Amino acid sequence: MSIAESLMAEFEAQVPVTRRFLERLPEDKLAWKPHAKSISADQLALHIARVPGAIALAAQQDSVPPPDFGNIPQPSSLREILTAHDESAAIVRKTLSEIDNARMQSTWRIVQNGKEILAMPRGEFLRNIMLNHWYQHRGQFSVYLRLLNVPVPASWGPRA
Numbered sequence: 001m002s003i004a005e006s007l008m009a010e011f012e013a014q015v016p017v018t019r020r021f022l023e024r025l026p027e028d029k030l031a032w033k034p035h036a037k038s039i040s041a042d043q044l045a046l047h048i049a050r051v052p053g054a055i056a057l058a059a060q061q062d063s064v065p066p067p068d069f070g071n072i073p074q075p076s077s078l079r080e081i082l083t084a085h086d087e088s089a090a091i092v093r094k095t096l097s098e099i100d101n102a103r104m105q106s107t108w109r110i111v112q113n114g115k116e117i118l119a120m121p122r123g124e125f126l127r128n129i130m131l132n133h134w135y136q137h138r139g140q141f142s143v144y145l146r147l148l149n150v151p152v153p154a155s156w157g158p159r160a
Contacts, residue, residue, distance in 0.1 A: 003104040003123040004096045010131060011052065011096075015089050020153040021138055022049060022085055024145055027078050034147050041144050043072045045081045048137045053088030055130035056095035059122050063109040066117060092130070 001009075022045050030042035039047075058064045075081050104123035109116055120128075142152045 002101050004099050004101075007123070007126055007131070008093070008096050011089075011092055014131070014134070015085075017153070017155055018048060018134070018138055019082070019085055021141055021145070022081055023078075024150050024153060025078055025081070026148065026150065029148050030075070030078070032144075032148060034144060039072055040074065041141075041148070042075045042078075042081065044137065044141055044144060045078075046073060046075045046084055048134065048141055049081050049085035050088050051134045051137065052130050053091035055126065055133075056092045059099070059108060059126050059130070060095060061108075062106075063111045063116075066110055066112050096126075 025041055025045050030040065032041045033039070075084075099122070104126075105121050107119050108122040108125045110118040138155070142155075145152050
């Protein structure tokens with residue numbers, strides 16, 4: 001199994017799980033925040049929806065600038081979030097199918113003003129950010145749901 005096939009298998013198993021989490025966000029609680037310094041529930045949900053596709057697109061490049069976390073869009077509806085999730089999944093499916101093992105093992109970089117900030121194998125970048133970062137935010141989102149008294153869907157087994 002190639003690196004891309006391995007990543008894709010894990011990704012495909014998690015796409016419906018993530019969608020179940022996103023679907024639980026109540027329309028009347030989109031702008032809710034657990035704390036003044038937190039992003040809103042809809043912003044976090046949109047970030048979760050977009051992460052895989054954005055990271056897959058970044059992985060197509062040999063280097064990218066650091067991400068700008070200062071301007072997280074405010075979606076207008078749950079439908080917008082779910083559509084972004086579906087579009088993101090389609091990007092991952094297309095992109096991963098085009099990356100062979102040699103490219104997965106080549107170095108990927110974040111560069112700012114000509115200075116390398118981060119360098120790692122492309123496959124490691126996809127695993128760490130596209131998947132692990134995605135899971136971390138899904139866990140964060142589960143806390144938002146719990147605080148909103150919304151039943152949290154199961155991720156890997158029975159839920160509390």
